[in-house]
Amino acid sequence: NAGVTQTPKFQVLKTGQSMTLQCAQDMNHEYMSWYRQDPGMGLRLIHYSVGAGITDQGEVPNGYNVSRSTTEDFPLRLLSAAPSQTSVYFCASSQAGRLEYGYTFGSGTRLTVV
Amino acid sequence: KQEVTQIPAALSVPEGENLVLNCSFTDSAIYNLQWFRQDPGKGLTSLLLIQSSQREQTSGRLNASLDKSSGRSTLYIAASQPGDSATYLCAVSVDSNYQLIWGAGTKLIIKP
Numbered sequence: 001n002a003g004v005t006q007t008p009k010f011q012v013l014k015t016g017q018s019m020t021l022q023c024a025q026d027m028n029h030e031y032m033s034w035y036r037q038d039p040g041m042g043l044r045l046i047h048y049s050v051g052a053g054i055t056d057q058g059e060v061p062n063g064y065n066v067s068r069s070t071t072e073d074f075p076l077r078l079l080s081a082a083p084s085q086t087s088v089y090f091c092a093s094s095q096a097g098r099l100e101y102g103y104t105f106g107s108g109t110r111l112t113v114v
Numbered sequence: 115k116q117e118v119t120q121i122p123a124a125l126s127v128p129e130g131e132n133l134v135l136n137c138s139f140t141d142s143a144i145y146n147l148q149w150f151r152q153d154p155g156k157g158l159t160s161l162l163l164i165q166s167s168q169r170e171q172t173s174g175r176l177n178a179s180l181d182k183s184s185g186r187s188t189l190y191i192a193a194s195q196p197g198d199s200a201t202y203l204c205a206v207s208v209d210s211n212y213q214l215i216w217g218a219g220t221k222l223i224i225k226p
């Protein structure tokens with residue numbers, strides 16, 4: 001089925017470890033983004049991309065890196081995990097990055113940093 | 115800075131009741147607003163999208179309204195069912211930097 005695929009679904013890291021959250025979409029969407037969701041707060045934008053080779057920072061980019069070498073993939077890298085990065089991470093794609101074009105969300109990655 | 119608030123944070127009602135979920139935003143300069151549903155362990159599913167020029171949108175038992183001047187949107191659910199149990203989120207699209215501003219959600223439980 002067409003959609004946004006995130007892997008892994010769950011991950012436990014030790015403080016200081018690095019890892020990459022994977023996100024892939026097969027809808028040929030130009031726009032992709034990463035959000036984090038914390039209890040009692042709305043989703044917050046980490047990084048986004050408007051096409052291959054183009055990325056930009058969102059509201060909470062510190063501690064995360066992204067790259068967009070292909071239209072399909074938009075991995076999120078945690079450089080040195082910290083307990084404050086414990087969260088649920090959602091990847092989303094859209095034809096053009098606006099609500100009226102529709103967003104498709106992945107099922108999320110639940111990350112715990114100990 | 116745009117802020118989106120959803121009250122209440124949680125709501126529990128008996129099956130069959132009509133209910134209203136609230137979403138408020140501080141800056142009326144929005145492009146549109148959308149209501150999403152989030153089920154545990156799943157992604158977000160869009161429910162209704164209201165453009166800034168519209169007053170309401172309907173889909174089945176759901177009706178969403180928008181009052182930009184007062185910074186409010188409501189999601190009305192008619193004849194609630196246990197399958198409606200989920201967290202409901204609202205988000206606004208505000209400007210050209212592609213950022214959506216989200217409320218924290220209302221967790222809805224429909225008791226059989």
